Amino acid sequence: MKTYLNNLRIPLSAAILAAGLFWISFSRLPVDINPDATVEAAQVGFLAPDFNLSSLDSQEIGLLDLKGKPVILNFWASWCPPCKAEMPAFEQAFQEYQATDLQIIAINATDQDSQSDVSRFIQQHGITFPIPLDSTGSVSRDYLIHSLPTTYFIDKNGVIKEIIIGGPIPISLLRIQANQLLSD
Amino acid sequence: MFPVINIGPLSLPTPAFILIIGYLVGSYLLDKKASIFSTDSELIDRALWIGTASALLGARISYIAGFPTAFKGDLISIFSLNPALLDPVGGLIIGCSAAFLVVTKQKIDNWAFLDSLTLFLGALFASYFLSRFSSGDGYGIVTDCPWGIYLWGAVRHPVQLYKAAFALIVLGFVLVFAPSKTKPPGITFLLFSVSTLSYLIFFTHFQESGLPLISGFRIEQVMYWLLLLAALLLLNFRSVTPPTKEQNETQG
Numbered sequence: 001m002k003t004y005l006n007n008l009r010i011p012l013s014a015a016i017l018a019a020g021l022f023w024i025s026f027s028r029l030p031v032d033i034n035p036d037a038t039v040e041a042a043q044v045g046f047l048a049p050d051f052n053l054s055s056l057d058s059q060e061i062g063l064l065d066l067k068g069k070p071v072i073l074n075f076w077a078s079w080c081p082p083c084k085a086e087m088p089a090f091e092q093a094f095q096e097y098q099a100t101d102l103q104i105i106a107i108n109a110t111d112q113d114s115q116s117d118v119s120r121f122i123q124q125h126g127i128t129f130p131i132p133l134d135s136t137g138s139v140s141r142d143y144l145i146h147s148l149p150t151t152y153f154i155d156k157n158g159v160i161k162e163i164i165i166g167g168p169i170p171i172s173l174l175r176i177q178a179n180q181l182l183s184d
Numbered sequence: 185m186f187p188v189i190n191i192g193p194l195s196l197p198t199p200a201f202i203l204i205i206g207y208l209v210g211s212y213l214l215d216k217k218a219s220i221f222s223t224d225s226e227l228i229d230r231a232l233w234i235g236t237a238s239a240l241l242g243a244r245i246s247y248i249a250g251f252p253t254a255f256k257g258d259l260i261s262i263f264s265l266n267p268a269l270l271d272p273v274g275g276l277i278i279g280c281s282a283a284f285l286v287v288t289k290q291k292i293d294n295w296a297f298l299d300s301l302t303l304f305l306g307a308l309f310a311s312y313f314l315s316r317f318s319s320g321d322g323y324g325i326v327t328d329c330p331w332g333i334y335l336w337g338a339v340r341h342p343v344q345l346y347k348a349a350f351a352l353i354v355l356g357f358v359l360v361f362a363p364s365k366t367k368p369p370g371i372t373f374l375l376f377s378v379s380t381l382s383y384l385i386f387f388t389h390f391q392e393s394g395l396p397l398i399s400g401f402r403i404e405q406v407m408y409w410l411l412l413l414a415a416l417l418l419l420n421f422r423s424v425t426p427p428t429k430e431q432n433e434t435q436g
Contacts, residue, residue, distance in 0.1 A: 009420055009423060010420060013416040013419070013420060016378070016382065016412070016416065017409070017412065017413060017416065020382070020385050020408075020409045020412055021409065023385055023386060023389060023405075024385065024401060024402070024405045024406060024409060025401075026389070027388065027389040027401075027402055027405060028400040028401055028402075029397055029400050029402065030400060039336070039337045039338075040337070041336040041337050043320055043321075043323075043336050044321070046336060046337075144185075144187075146186075146187055146188035146190070146195070147187075147188040147190065147195040147197075162268075164266070164268050165187060165188065165197060166195070166197060166266070167266070168264075168266070169266060169268070170258055170260075170261030170264050170266065170269070171257075171258045171261065172251070172254040172255045172258045172261045172269070173254075173261070173264075173266060173268055173269055175251075175254040176251045176254045179254070
């Protein structure tokens with residue numbers, strides 16, 4: 001029995017390899033087709049869901065309006081310690097990349113926050129980048145926000161390239177992601 | 185998809201949590217079953233811990249080395265707990281090298297070490313695929329199969345679950361069939377590799393996202409096939425290699 005199995009060893013290995021090759025060629029895909037990049041979903045490789053929100057100063061901010069520009073999209077709340085801890089890094093990145101196309105937006109989860117706390121936080125920390133208010137929580141739901149902070153890195157075509165759940169995100173990581181988005 | 189478990193004010197990242205459980209289960213199995221492979225569980229444990237610590241440290245160093253200018257004026261973030269600042273490939277290479285150095289220094293037979301590692305790897309792979317399922321990464325292609333799951337705007341193959349199930353089946357086979365001291369060292373690991381790579385080649389077909397393509401071929405499948413070729417060659421070679429005097433003695 002053992003000799004019989006030993007004799008089968010090489011043909012069996014060859015059969016496994018041949019089956020593998022057949023399956024790889026069967027799994028071949030059309031080149032340069034990424035069907036996900038046309039569907040909206042809060043996942044890497046998909047189009048970032050569009051939104052239209054107002055900021056504290058009643059300015060309208062929509063994602064579609066930023067098409068052609070890479071976007072760093074952060075979700076935060078003023079009661080969330082890691083959100084507060086990473087805000088200075090976002091402000092620093094905003095200042096450093098102001099001359100580029102990069103857009104930094106931090107959507108406040110206003111359905112679980114208060115506008116007065118948000119306003120006080122922005123003033124205290126000298127935040128100058130746009131802070132849209134998600135008063136109904138609909139954008140947080142579209143982006144499947146389970147935990148704050150969560151940050152999406154979106155390329156100039158509106159496709160999500162990276163998602164970072166949790167924080168605080170250091171400035172070095174923001175620089176790396178920003179440079180990658182700008183070089184895409 | 186459940187990327188975060190919220191317990192009161194605490195948010196646990198589910199994928200990391202599942203991976204840690206897989207690591208602990210794997211370590212436990214490795215500890216309990218090391219004697220089957222004629223290895224000292226304490227030495228194997230040491231190699232594993234040193235390998236893991238080096239992998240984590242190496243992943244951070246490798247990441248920083250890739251983007252040194254980004255850390256200018258922000259040296260404190262070198263110590264950031266953020267896992268996004270890790271390079272998994274660099275970490276894997278450094279971790280494996282460190283574990284290999286420990287094994288060589290302790291004069292453990294490399295093949296016996298790899299054999300005892302199979303249970304750990306089996307548990308780790310299963311947890312890795314489950315963690316991908318929880319994060320929604322590595323999702324499947326669109327299907328009309330009744331067991332498809334609704335994810336990212338379509339009903340898709342739960343390919344991460346297929347892989348996790350097969351990882352558990354392979355782990356079960358190793359647990360049931362590995363306890364044989366008559367096999368030359370390395371055979372268990374190579375059989376484990378062949379079965380793991382085979383199901384990975386098969387199920388990658390049902391995966392939507394992944395590494396880029398070369399002329400339409402999925403790079404992942406091609407890499408798995410090359411590793412499968414190496415594993416089969418080594419398996420055939422090891423099967424006909426008579427055990428050394430030392431191995432005969434350690435196998436009693």
